[in-house]
Amino acid sequence: MVAAPKPGGDIDLPADMQRELDELETKGHRLTHYQLLSVTPDADGATVRRAYLEASKRFHPDAWYRKDLGHYGPLLSKWFQRLTGAYQLLSNEESRAQYDRDHRGELSQSERAAMERRQLSMQEEERRARERRERMLRTKGFARIGAARKLYEEAVEHAQNGERMQAIFALTAARELDPNRKEISAKLTELEREQARARARSALSSAQEREEKKLFAEAVTVYAVAFQNDPTSHPAAVGAARCAMQISDKRAATTWAMRAVDLSPDDLAARMMLARLLAEAGLKSRARTELTQLLNRSPDHKEAKQLLRTL
Amino acid sequence: MGELVIGIDLGTTNSVCATVRGGTPTVIPNRSGYRITPSVVAMARNGKRLVGALARRQAVTNAERTVVAVKRLMGRRWSTKTTQETLQRMPYSVVKGPHDDVRIALGEQEYSPPEISAMVLTELRLDAEAFFGAPVSKAVITCPAYFNDAQRNATKDAGRIAGLEVIRIINEPTSAALAFGFGKAQAERQIAVFDLGGGTFDFTVLHMFKGVFEVEATGGDSLLGGEDFDSRIIDSLAGPFQQKHGVDLRKDKMALQRLRDAAEKAKCELSLVKQVEINLPFISSTPQTGPLHLQSTLTRDQLEQMTGDLVQRCMKVCEQVMGEAKVLPAQLGDVLLVGGQTRMPKIQDEVRRLFGKEPAKTVNPDEAVALGAAIQGAMLLHDEQEMLLLDVTPHSLGIAIAGGFFQKIIEKNTTVPTSAHHVFTTVKDDQTSAKITVLQGESEVAGDNELLGEFMLTGLRAAPRGQVDIDVIFDISADGIVSVSALDVQTGTRQSITVTASSGLTEDEIKKAARSNEDWMLGQKEDPDFQDRKARAEEIIREFEALWPRLTRAAQNGLGQEPLQRAQAALSVARLQLAQRESEALAASIDRLERMLQALKGALERGKGAP
Numbered sequence: 001m002v003a004a005p006k007p008g009g010d011i012d013l014p015a016d017m018q019r020e021l022d023e024l025e026t027k028g029h030r031l032t033h034y035q036l037l038s039v040t041p042d043a044d045g046a047t048v049r050r051a052y053l054e055a056s057k058r059f060h061p062d063a064w065y066r067k068d069l070g071h072y073g074p075l076l077s078k079w080f081q082r083l084t085g086a087y088q089l090l091s092n093e094e095s096r097a098q099y100d101r102d103h104r105g106e107l108s109q110s111e112r113a114a115m116e117r118r119q120l121s122m123q124e125e126e127r128r129a130r131e132r133r134e135r136m137l138r139t140k141g142f143a144r145i146g147a148a149r150k151l152y153e154e155a156v157e158h159a160q161n162g163e164r165m166q167a168i169f170a171l172t173a174a175r176e177l178d179p180n181r182k183e184i185s186a187k188l189t190e191l192e193r194e195q196a197r198a199r200a201r202s203a204l205s206s207a208q209e210r211e212e213k214k215l216f217a218e219a220v221t222v223y224a225v226a227f228q229n230d231p232t233s234h235p236a237a238v239g240a241a242r243c244a245m246q247i248s249d250k251r252a253a254t255t256w257a258m259r260a261v262d263l264s265p266d267d268l269a270a271r272m273m274l275a276r277l278l279a280e281a282g283l284k285s286r287a288r289t290e291l292t293q294l295l296n297r298s299p300d301h302k303e304a305k306q307l308l309r310t311l
Numbered sequence: 312m313g314e315l316v317i318g319i320d321l322g323t324t325n326s327v328c329a330t331v332r333g334g335t336p337t338v339i340p341n342r343s344g345y346r347i348t349p350s351v352v353a354m355a356r357n358g359k360r361l362v363g364a365l366a367r368r369q370a371v372t373n374a375e376r377t378v379v380a381v382k383r384l385m386g387r388r389w390s391t392k393t394t395q396e397t398l399q400r401m402p403y404s405v406v407k408g409p410h411d412d413v414r415i416a417l418g419e420q421e422y423s424p425p426e427i428s429a430m431v432l433t434e435l436r437l438d439a440e441a442f443f444g445a446p447v448s449k450a451v452i453t454c455p456a457y458f459n460d461a462q463r464n465a466t467k468d469a470g471r472i473a474g475l476e477v478i479r480i481i482n483e484p485t486s487a488a489l490a491f492g493f494g495k496a497q498a499e500r501q502i503a504v505f506d507l508g509g510g511t512f513d514f515t516v517l518h519m520f521k522g523v524f525e526v527e528a529t530g531g532d533s534l535l536g537g538e539d540f541d542s543r544i545i546d547s548l549a550g551p552f553q554q555k556h557g558v559d560l561r562k563d564k565m566a567l568q569r570l571r572d573a574a575e576k577a578k579c580e581l582s583l584v585k586q587v588e589i590n591l592p593f594i595s596s597t598p599q600t601g602p603l604h605l606q607s608t609l610t611r612d613q614l615e616q617m618t619g620d621l622v623q624r625c626m627k628v629c630e631q632v633m634g635e636a637k638v639l640p641a642q643l644g645d646v647l648l649v650g651g652q653t654r655m656p657k658i659q660d661e662v663r664r665l666f667g668k669e670p671a672k673t674v675n676p677d678e679a680v681a682l683g684a685a686i687q688g689a690m691l692l693h694d695e696q697e698m699l700l701l702d703v704t705p706h707s708l709g710i711a712i713a714g715g716f717f718q719k720i721i722e723k724n725t726t727v728p729t730s731a732h733h734v735f736t737t738v739k740d741d742q743t744s745a746k747i748t749v750l751q752g753e754s755e756v757a758g759d760n761e762l763l764g765e766f767m768l769t770g771l772r773a774a775p776r777g778q779v780d781i782d783v784i785f786d787i788s789a790d791g792i793v794s795v796s797a798l799d800v801q802t803g804t805r806q807s808i809t810v811t812a813s814s815g816l817t818e819d820e821i822k823k824a825a826r827s828n829e830d831w832m833l834g835q836k837e838d839p840d841f842q843d844r845k846a847r848a849e850e851i852i853r854e855f856e857a858l859w860p861r862l863t864r865a866a867q868n869g870l871g872q873e874p875l876q877r878a879q880a881a882l883s884v885a886r887l888q889l890a891q892r893e894s895e896a897l898a899a900s901i902d903r904l905e906r907m908l909q910a911l912k913g914a915l916e917r918g919k920g921a922p
Contacts, residue, residue: 050499053523057699061728061789065691077728077788084726153639160637190634266713268738269777298739298776 012067017058021075028079032106033086033099041100041111042118045091045161052087059083092162094195098202129166133173148178155187164195200230207239216246227259234263238270245273253277261290268298275307284311316449316478316692317439318684320486321428321466323382323510323536325651326350327681328435330442331689336493336682341438343890347677348438352430353377354417360831362434365890374402374568376417380538383510384413384424385469386462393534400542402564402571410817423816425465426824429472433828436473437835450475451688453680455511456482456705457531459751459761460793468816472824474832478691479790483508484515485526485702486683487649491674492519493686493698500644501527503633505662505670506680507625508650510536514629516636516643522698528636528724529705530628535621537578537652543617544574548589548607556603558595566594570605577609582654586610615657622661629665635724640666647671649679701726704787711748711757713738720785723753727791732784734800741773745781749795768797768806841894848885848897851904855882862911865918874914878907 011018024031034041037051057063059080061073069076089095100115107115136147151174158167171188178184203226210219223240227233241256257274260267271294278287291308294301317339320327325347328339338346343364353366354376361369370377380401387394389407398405398413406421408414414421432452439447452475454466463480470477484504491502499520506513513531517524548570549560560566573589580587591605615622633640646662648670653659662670690698703726709719712735721731737745745768752760771779780800787793798805816824855878866875885900 049518050520053518053520053525053701056701057521057523057697060699060701062691063699081729084729153641156637156639157642160639160642264714266738300740301776302740303775 010068011070011072013064013069013072018072021072021079024079025075028082030106032103032111033090034107034111036083036086037090041107041115042121044118048087048090052083055083056080092164093166094162094164094198096162126166130169133169137173137176139177144177148174148181148184151177152181152184152187155191159187159191164191164198167191168195196229200226200233200236203229204233204236204239207236207243211239211243214246216243219243220247220249220252223256232263234260234267237263238267241270241273245277250277250281254281265293266297268294268301272301272303275304279307279311287311314449314692315439315443315445315447316451316685316688317435317447318486318681318686318688319432319435319450319452320483320678320681320684321382321431321452321454321469322350322508322680323380323538324350325509325677326431326435327678328439329678329681329685330439331685331693336490336685338678338681339435339439339442341434342441348431348434350382350428350431351377351379352381352427358418360430362430365887371565371568371572374564375404377568378403378415378417378427380510381415381424381427383534383538384415385428386424386459386465387413388461389413397534400538402567412816423820423824425469425816425821426472426828428466428469429824429828432469432473432475433832436475437832448474448476449478449688449692451479451481451684451691452477453483453486453684454480455506455508455531455533456484456513456515456529457511457533459533459706460763460791461761462533463791465816468821471821472828474825474829479687481684481687481700482513482515482526482529482702482705483511483680484513484529484649485517485524485700486681486687487647487674487679488515488517488519488524489683489686489698489700490679491645491647491671491683492524493682497521501638501642502645502647502671503629503643503666504647504649505625505629505653506531506649507652507658508536509538509652510534512536512625512628514625514632516632516638523701524699525701525726526703526724527638528632529703530632530635531705532624532628535624537575537650539621540578540614540618540652540655541571541574543621544577544609544614545570547609547613547617548574548605551607552594552603552605556595556597556600558597558603560595560605563595569594578614579651579654581609581611581614582656584611611656618657622657625658626661626665643668645671647674647679649674649676651677702789702791703727704729704791706751706761707753708749708751708763708785708787708793710783711750715757717750717752717755717757717760720783721787725787727787728789730784730786732782735781735783737771737774737776737779737781740776742776742779743771743773744769745771745797747783747795747797749785749793763793764795766795766797766806768799768804770804771799772802835892841892841897844894844897844901845889848889848901848904851901851908852882852885854908855904858908858911858915861915865915868918870914870918874907874911878904878911881907 037048037055039048039051059076061077061080064076089099104112136151139147151170155167155170155174158170168191171184174184175188203222207219207222207226210222220240220243223236223243226236227240237256237260241253241260244253244256254277257270257277260270261274271290275287275290275294278290288308288311291304294304318329327347329336330339340346341348341363348363349367351363351366351370353361353369353373355361366377383397388411390411394413404416406414406416408423412423414423415427436447450470452466452470454463466480467477484506487504487506488502501518504515511531511533512535513529515529516527518527553559560570569591573591577587577589587609589607589609593602594605596602643666646666646668653676659670687700703724704721705723707719707723708721709717712718720733721729746765747768748765749763750757750760751763754760768781782798782800784796796805862875866872881900881903885897885904888897888900
């Protein structure tokens with residue numbers, strides 16, 4: 001056996017891998033997802049996937065199974081997970097678009113140009129797809145059923161490539177052509193729900209960012225958007241209540257706190273906030289109800305006891 | 312040449328062992344020369360452990376001490392409904408174990424499911440050692456993709472008890488895909504694996520590109536398999552019989568075993584012919600009627616009718632998984648059929664209908680899984696294999712939160728290794744400890760999911776509720792091992808556990824079982840004289856066989872049937888001893904057979920003289 005040069009002592013990992021990991025550790029955090037996967041920002045879904053699969057051949061811990069990796073072991077696992085995260089984010093058209101918007105500033109001139117090229121070509125494609133859908137919608141008679149099936153298949157393909165909007169457009173047209181086909185409406189509802197949830201998630205994180213920057217008025221609005229898209233989102237309701245308090249919009253705060261308590265009856269902090277707001281608004285009996293509810297759950301709650309006494 | 316490593320498909324009804332030799336995946340035949348070993352274990356009346364075909368052959372006469380389909384009990388808790396339902400159909404007796412697990416009573420002893428599986432694994436290990444002529448200690452074992460953590464750990468424990476280091480547990484459908492993709496891995500394509508085995512159903516969608524196999528989505532039903540098809544046939548036979556004679560054959564363990572064999576045989580034949588006869592004479596008797604016989608015909612149409620819902624359940628899973636993988640049937644390059652039950656024409660028809668294409672014919676449904684496991688073993692241990700498997704977690708992972716709800720932290724179908732974290736806060740003032748309950752499953756209600764483990768995070772700072780943030784971090788390694796750690800964000804207090812869902816055995820119990828298995832194996836070590844005796848015995852058997860036509864003629868001409876019957880009995884005893892490698896007993900048989908042979912030859916000589 002020929003001993004390869006091992007700068008890291010007895011570590012059984014090729015020198016170039018060691019170098020690559022060291023480099024990632026120092027500079028990797030500043031790389032965009034595109035740079036991490038070594039693709040250009042105009043790469044399509046299949047290219048991104050291939051790049052990820054190629055990279056995983058070197059970064060998946062199994063590629064170095066039972067090798068003595070020293071401190072490189074955890075690094076390998078960490079960067080494999082980073083690659084997976086980047087791949088997953090970029091393989092969904094919606095999260096990719098959001099990522100592109102958020103990280104425009106980090107791209108070089110040529111990368112930005114590549115991204116814009118891709119966006120333009122996507123817009124062009126979208127325009128053509130729209131025209132085609134409109135043409136198909138004008139089909140008559142039995143051909144409508146066939147056209148609907150075609151659109152449905154395209155929609156599933158779009159959904160697979162993470163192009164949820166495209167899929168929804170195609171399905172909406174398909175449903176108009178063939179309103180009786182159950183799988184079309186089922187798929188449409190499913191995608192619309194997914195879309196709402198995705199929107200809620202992205203709104204929630206951008207609201208949280210605004211809250212951290214103490215832009216409370218904006219945060220309330222964005223939390224509200226998150227809640228509209230996902231009416232079961234407790235963090236959105238609580239966040240909105242918290243921020244409304246900060247800008248002393250008592251009425252809004254009360255409404256949001258009520259929603260938060262409805263969604264998660266065990267959130268004592270939200271209930272306490274609600275009780276306080278109700279008490280301040282002079283709605284004593286309702287405040288008392290909330291406090292009793294709270295004390296039922298946590299009999300030793302000092303703040304609640306105190307407020308109850310003053311009422 | 313790297314270390315020896317074997318791949319084992321530890322099936323519900325049959326097991327297969329394979330390895331990669333000279334770059335080619337190969338099935339390792341067992342010591343009797345067969346490529347498949349039934350996953351059956353029995354305690355013979357003399358207390359001897361029987362495994363495989365031998366155990367299966369004596370199942371009818373020893374139903375209560377023969378364990379079949381133990382895979383269905385792996386990693387299951389006694390007190391669940393599914394376990395209790397499974398037990399209804401087991402002919403052997405199962406009792407509650409000390410850790411709410413199940414134990415199988417065999418004679419005086421009680422065994423856990425991993426111990427029984429270990430007996431099958433030990434047999435396969437001995438086969439492999441005979442094949443290589445060298446000790447084997449490393450193995451990749453497969454399990455259904457839908458197995459949860461407890462079931463996987465039980466499988467791993469079985470390996471340890473059998474003295475094998477289980478370097479990886481991999482999913483059966485993925486394994487089959489590896490076998491299919493071996494050698495044509497450069498092409499890029501999407502494939503699906505439809506795996507209907509003896510006890511479980513799995514469906515997996517994979518993407519293949521330059522040697523990397525990426526699992527996109529997987530799903531299944533861990534209680535749907537060929538045995539359920541058999542059960543339908545059993546019910547269709549036993550039901551009318553009960554109406555006619557008032558006897559429920561399913562309550563009689565011996566009759567049930569005969570019914571089970573007949574049902575399985577009928578099912579297999581109906582894959583080839585349209586109609587079969589089922590004949591079970593003397594299946595039962597009552598004082599009023601005397602002996603009762605079961606005679607019936609079964610057509611393929613009838614079988615399809617009574618199992619239609621089972622087939623539909625499979626198809627539902629396929630549709631759901633394809634939805635999760637966001638793939639259309641038409642986009643799949645190949646559909647592989649794995650597992651014996653996929654030989655049923657109705658299933659092939661339904662697969663053809665759903666996917667709009669012929670299933671791939673290049674994989675052997677019985678052997679592909681073991682071959683894939685062997686390939687994975689070589690991929691991990693031997694550098695020359697330029698292949699990689701990116702597998703996913705089959706179940707979502709999370710923790711129980713207030714109100715009895717389940718908070719998912721890692722979604723199912725996430726590529727492993729992976730990690731994720733979630734920040735929780737205290738719910739009471741001055742709360743100094745928090746219990747973290749780790750669960751696996753898809754239900755929003757915590758109690759409906761599988762419990763992986765619980766741990767307490769203690770030493771939290773005393774503070775008003777909501778002021779202490781606890782960061783819970785989940786890690787799943789490439790091995791599928793889950794570890795959870797919790798961190799008090801403000802103080803930096805950290806606590807972690809490796810969640811090893813209990814397989815039903817404690818560490819001590821596993822070690823003890825492994826030791827006693829090792830002892831058993833030492834007891835099995837061959838008598839140095841065995842090979843000589845074996846050669847001699849085989850020679851005598853051949854001589855008898857050559858002589859047999861003359862003997863039967865002589866029997867009709869005055870010699871009588873009796874000496875022949877005695878010879879026949881002695882021969883079958885010797886054959887059994889050969890198979891069980893009983894050296895001492897075989898020596899005695901050789902003596903007896905030699906004397907018989909001399910006597911019979913003498914009789915033939917004398918007979919020749921007479922007209």
